[in-house]
Amino acid sequence: MHKGLLELSVVLYILVGTLVGFIGRWWMLRGDIRQYPTYPNGYLIHLTTGFIAAAMGSVAYPALISKNYVAVTFLALAIQQFRDIRKMEKESLHSVEGEVYAPRGSSYIDGIAKTFEARNYIVMITSLITTVSAFTLKIYIKNKIIIIILSALIGSIILYLLKNYTKGHHIRDIATIEDGELSFKDGDNLYVGEIYVMNVGLSATRKRILKNGIGIIIKPKGEMEKIILNHSGQTKALIHECSRLCGLERYVTTRRNFDNGDVALVIVPIKKDREYIKEIVKSVPILETLKKKSD
Structure with a gap:
């Protein structure tokens, strides 16, 4: 792997991207009046997959500029895993339909599953843009603290915009x-x-x-x-x-x-x-x- 990936600044930028994405996943997972997913197992599952999505998005750009194209192909694998998560959510919710007095219905279950899949994509995009912003700002700004703060701010804005864009109605x-x-x-x-x-x-x-x-x-x-x-x-x-x-x-x-x-x-x-x-x-x-x- 390219020696540039061993530089402290590069590691910091990857960590910032991962952290912004992970915090964003936690933010989107806050319980609402429906209290879904269940606590604590549902939280653990979705926070773990959110961390993986954030990490994949953060390392994509550094891997690309270091010409490590094999690492980038893991994004396709991650996307397939997120699709499997949607399938898992649907199967899990359908499995308990017979035990509740008033079932959710197939349409409601499909919407819940798609929502959790989409949130992983939001995390991945947010982490990717945060890391790309850090590397871009590095060209113009020498102070690493300022770079980290600005890139985290850019990532947070992207997260907010994507969350509002995908926000459902009630x-x-x-x-x-x-x-x-x-x-x-x-x-x-x-x-x-x-x-x-x-x-x-x-x-x-x-x-x-x-x-x-x-x-x-x-x-x-x-x-x-x-x-x-x-x-x-x-x-x-x-x-x-x-x-x-x-x-x-x-x-x-x-x-x-x-x-x-x-x-x-x-x-x-x-x-x-x-x-x-x-x-x-x-x-x-x-x-x-x-x-x-x-x-």
């Missing part, structure tokens, strides 16, 4: 969330506001729903938003997050108002916190298969 972006009053009309027909949900025959069940149930109405902001909320995969994701985070005494369901596109949610949760449930609904991600650019 229910709060396409709809407004309102309280819905639960009531029974014509004896045993359950309504949320003016939206019919289902027929409940047993009087004990009706009493339980009225006593412990919570009703939410999701109002889409436009025509495209109505289409998104009409997708069965999107409603599965909505039901899954509410039931997983609040628990269920027994009942959770949704029903759409065909006249205006509003969606009613009824849940009898273990954790009876209406505001918390509304926050969960707002934070449910829009499925990637439903994302469309406006005309």
